């Protein structure tokens with residue numbers, strides 16, 4: 265039943281994508297994800313060849329696992345894009361939303377909006393992840409993502425429901441702050457990059473990073489990798505302080 269619902273939503277989303285095909289956000293989001301999919305594939309294979317010693321969980325990813333992750337991730341990406349595009353670009357949405365489309369040349373203003381939005385998104389993602397998605401009632405939304413040895417593609421392996429619940433706050437805060445559409449798109453790109461970085465499966469930061477109090481406020485790949493292998497710690501998205509405050513921080 266769960267699978268069939270996802271397939272139905274995927275098909276209706278593809279139809280929706282074609283109906284809304286003239287919108288600039290559509291091209292941007294599809295372009296961004298396609299680019300990330302290709303980069304993901306190249307980086308994963310380059311890392312395997314160039315620095316196998318940096319791999320967090322040893323052992324080789326089987327081609328079958330990678331392929332099934334790509335397949336599982338493909339439809340949610342289309343669905344996620346369609347949900348966002350519908351929310352951002354339909355005439356009705358535009359008439360009720362407080363998103364600015366007029367051209368502006370202030371990069372600092374964009375940057376400020378992105379930082380404020382990501383800060384609130386960090387708190388939101390932590391709370392939803394820890395208290396809703398990991399509760400027994402909503403676990404079905406999140407279990408698709410819980411692969412014990414994450415790879416870059418795991419960042420995209422999210423159910424329809426998880427995509428919606430994890431990103432809806434971005435639309436809400438964009439409206440509250442009266443964000444510019446370009447800043448919102450940049451914020452979504454940043455969120456995708458954080459997702460990829462935390463699932464890369466290789467530790468790019470030095471080993472002292474998570475031990476030093478001056479640096480371990482910011483997550484590294486091992487931190488989120490431990491969430492996947494353990495399942496009951498390190499729920500944070502960017503900052504580690506929420507895990508520390510609520511007792512779920514586990515040092516790597």
Ligand SMILES: [Zn+2]
Pocket residue numbers: 393398406410491
């Ligand atoms: Zn989780």
Ligand SMILES: [Zn+2]
Pocket residue numbers: 409414418463488492
């Ligand atoms: Zn994850």
